[in-house]
Each structure stands twice: as C-alpha cells, then as structure tokens.
C-alpha cells in the first residue's frame with residue numbers, strides 16, 4: 001500500500017479524482033481516500049500545511065493504513081538559480097532548516113540526540129520518481145538533491161541566502177522533512193517530489209498564485225506515472 005501525502009486540497013483533489021476510491025476515513029481532521037491509482041493500491045490524503053500536520057498524518061498512514069512506502073507531493077520554492085519555476089526536484093535527503101540547537105554545539109538542522117542530520121529518501125523510490133518525471137514531464141527541468149523544510153513560507157532574499165549557505169538545499173517547503181523523519185522513525189521508505197512554484201525571494205508571494213496551478217498539474221502527472229510504473233510491486 002502506497003501512502004500519498006499532499007499538503008493542500010488543490011494538490012490532492014486531482015489525484016483523488018483520478019483514483020478508484022473504495023472507502024474514505026477521517027482521522028485527526030484529515031480525510032484518507034483508499035483505493036487504486038493507476039493500478040497501484042494507494043491511500044491519498046491532504047495533511048494540511050506545516051510540519052506538525054505532516055508528521056501526524058504520516059504516523060496515521062503507517063499505523064492505521066499499513067502503508068509500506070510514502071510519497072510526498074507538492075510545490076516548493078527554488079533555492080538554486082538553475083532550478084526554474086515549474087521544474088521538479090526529487091529528494092535525495094531532507095533537513096529541517098528551522099531546527100537550531102547550535103547553542104548545545106549541534107550543527108544547524110540537527111535534532112538533538114537523533115543519530116542523523118538528514119533523512120535519506122530510498123534509492124529505488126528516487127530512481128522510480130526520476131523515471132516517472134522523464135516520462136510524464138519530459139519538457140521541464142528535473143533535478144535531484146536535498147530538500148529543506150521549515151514552518152515558514154520563505155519570501156525574503158536574506159532568509160533564502162541563509163538557508164542556502166547553511167544547508168545547500170535545492171528547494172524549500174513546509175512538510176517534507178517531517179514526513180521524512182516520521183518515516184525514518186518507523187523504517188518506512190519514502191520520497192519527496194516537489195514542483196517549483198516560486199523562487200523563495202521577494203517575488204515569491206506574487207509568483208506563487210500564478211504558477212501554483214501549473215506546478216500542481218505537473219505534480220499530478222508525475223505521481224500518476226510513478227504509480228503506473230510501480231504498480232504491483
């Protein structure tokens with residue numbers, strides 16, 4: 001069973017419409033749609049925005065829906081001049097850019113007393129995600145690398161530079177690292193696939209609404225293709 005998490009209704013709506021839904025269940029205010037997507041047994045859910053919602057949702061997927069892999073889809077702000085609006089980033093690893101225990105000597109992003117700074121996506125899921133991107137959206141830029149997350153919509157060039165300098169991430173969003181951490185704690189493979197909606201700078205608030213729709217449409221195509229090529233696995 002594949003768990004597919006999107007933060008926003010707009011991101012999840014089209015996937016649900018493409019599914020054969022067998023049943024729905026509501027937990028923690030989140031509606032879980034269980035059924036088949038492109039031949040793949042799947043649960044699709046909107047977790048809400050931010051890392052706490054994302055972590056709660058991931059744990060419910062694991063405990064109550066028996067998922068054996070998790071995909072997080074959605075949009076993100078680019079942190080790299082070579083990654084354009086509408087391009088896709090497939091996660092290599094995830095870091096919390098707003099975790100700071102440097103006062104205790106930990107590197108920025110490191111959660112005290114955890115044995116890892118970043119949470120690594122699974123190699124096979126990364127390879128499948130890249131393959132799905134190449135088929136579903138061959139006309140756009142496809143990138144692989146670190147995705148960073150924080151409970152912040154990044155729209156300030158100074159903040160953006162600070163995140164780049166500290167973490168060398170390819171894009172920033174608000175859920176991925178929480179989903180990655182919850183998956184890591186439970187030993188469940190995951191990958192995060194994000195389409196770029198803005199440049200995480202002072203144009204972000206203007207670009208975001210304009211490009212959100214294109215970014216979501218691309219994400220949906222990629223997830224459907226991912227399910228198609230991995231169905232039955």
Ligand code: ADE
Pocket residue numbers: 075076077078152153154155172173174197198199200201204208
């Ligand atoms: N999601 C899309 N764009 C974002 C940004 N600039 N910061 C955080 N999350 C985002």
